[in-house]
Structures are given as structure tokens and as C-alpha cells.
Amino acid sequence: MTSPSAPRRPGVDALARIGHPVPAVDPADASPHAFPDGGTWRTEIPSVEGPEALAVVLKESSRLDVPIHRISQGSGIWMLSDDEITEMVESCAERDIELCLFTGPRGTWDIGAATRTDSGGGGLRSRGHDALAGSVEDAVRATELGVRCLLVADEGVLWTLHRLRAAGVLPADTTFKVSALIGPVNPASYAVYERLGADSLNIPSDLTLDHLTEIRRASRAPMDLYVEAPDDLGGYVRMYEAAELIRRGAPIYLKFGLSKSPGIYPYGAHLRDHTLATARERVRRGRLALDLLARHGADGGMSPLGSRLPGELQRFPVPEGD
Secondary structure: OOOOOOOOOOOHHHHHHOOOOOOOOOHHHOOOOOOOOOOOEEEEEOOOOOHHHHHHHHHHHHHHOOOOOEEEOOOOHHHOOHHHHHHHHHHHHHHOOEEEEEOOOOHHHOOOHHHHOOOOOOOOOOOHHHHHHHHHHHHHHHHHOOOOEEEEOOHHHHHHHHHHHHOOOOOOOOEEEEOHHHOOOOHHHHHHHHHHOOOEEEOOOOOOHHHHHHHHOOOOOOEEEEEEOOHHHOOOEOHHHHHHHHHHHOOEEEEEOOOOOOOOOOOOHHHHHHHHHHHHHHHHHHHHHHHHHHHOOOOOOEOOOOOOOOOOOOOOOOOOOO
């Protein structure tokens, strides 16, 4: 990809021809941060629920020339056998793609009725010691099988896994990614998650561009954002904002989700055809977003493929003895 010196904004040339005013870009609202490799953005294909879906994504990404930095899964580590995890690890390693699997159990699937009330109760969080311990079990098992990125949906699980990483129980190069389902919505909460051990954080796709700038004034931890969000996260489609999302939110992972599509978590063979079809379409959506960036001259600054580490981040001190 190439990077022209002055990326253009959508429609600016045509609007200028008819004298329609175009808002000026304010350099002060740009993010001052980048990934340690110097890139400002990376790509992620989410909801890749097993080896078969992964094979579809890899085949389609080759066909459409869609670069992928990270593959993530949403159903959970416990929904995959050792052989399936190993196959996914090996397939991603062959392409130098980071594989991120979800820890669990989590509250929306346990016996707690509060998650089904209007208030939502504790939501995704892990209820009780056993759920916390189950998440730790998932993390240990996955990392022993070669997984080096774990999705978390609970602050206590995040802090516990960070302490285990600091203690050497989990590999030092393991990274933790905060789920979109508990994503922070203000600069203070974003900074707290970073200090609890997060290496990248999903933010809700309805945050404004100004919100991204506010977050970047408080934290440099990589941001994950659905350019197109699933319906259960709002169904937002922000492709035309992709260049601004990068400019304001860097370092950022552009996630290519899919709206108008039923949920697939927890995945099983009964959802096979739908899961494979949506996996294929997510890659196509990625191609559309990348083409749009290229047309605007804003496709420069992508991290080299194979990049995965977040760089130096701020952490709360881990208590002695942990």
C-alpha cells in the first residue's frame, strides 16, 4: 500500500466544484500514538469460530488480497477441542496472523437470571469464584496449546490473568484483549483497563470521533473498533469514517464485522452453513473498507503483517508475592 502526502476526505473534490463548504481538519484532534512498528492501524476478522471457518477466512483473504493481522473467536476456548485449537494455531502461524480466543465462562450463559432482566444484571462478567477459575483454566490451556492472545469480558479476570502473566504462569508475550461487550466508553475507564493489563481494548462502535480523541489524550493502548458492528452491538456501519477513525484513534485495529446477521455464539455444527457464509462475507467487507481507504489516499500507515505486540503500556503495580 502507498501513502499519498495529503489524504482527501470523502466527496471533497466534487463538493468543492459546487461551492459546498467542507469542514476543516483540525490537526489538534489527531492521535499522537502509533504501534511500536510505526504503523497506525491493523486489521482483524472477528467471529471466526473454528478451524473450518478459519480456513474459509484464509482462502477468501488470499482471493481478495485482504491483509489480516488478527483473527478472533467469540464462542470461547471451552467450545473448542485441543485438536481444533492446535489446528487454528498452526494455520495462523503459517500466515503469521495472531489468533485470539475468548476466555470463559461468562455471565450471559450461566444460571444467573439477572442477565435476562431489563437491567441486564452483571452482563458478561464472570460470576463467583468458579467462573473466575474457569477463565483461568481456559487461559492456561489455550496458552499451553500455543495461543498468545486472549479475549476477556471481566475486569477481575483481566487483572488475574495479568498477575499470572507477571508471575510467569502465562507466557510473557501473551496479550489480553477487552471484549466489545464490556468496552469502556470514557477516557478514565479506558485508562483503568490499560492499567489492569489490557493490551488492546474494544470500544463500542457508537462512540463519536471526539470520544476517540478524548481517549487518546488519556491512553495509548491499542483500540479495537468494529467498522461494521454486529446487530447485537448496534449494527453500525462506519466505512466512510475509516480514515478518520485511524487518524483519531491510532493505534487501532479495524474490525470487519457484519450487520443484519443472526448471532452465532456459542457456535456448533447446527450453525455451520451460516457461520461459514458470514465468515466469507466479513472478509469481503474488509476488502470494501480497504478499497475505500485507497480511493481516499488514506491506506498508508498499516502495520507490517505479523505485527502483534502493543508496545509499552501503563500498569498498576502487581502486589509483591503474586
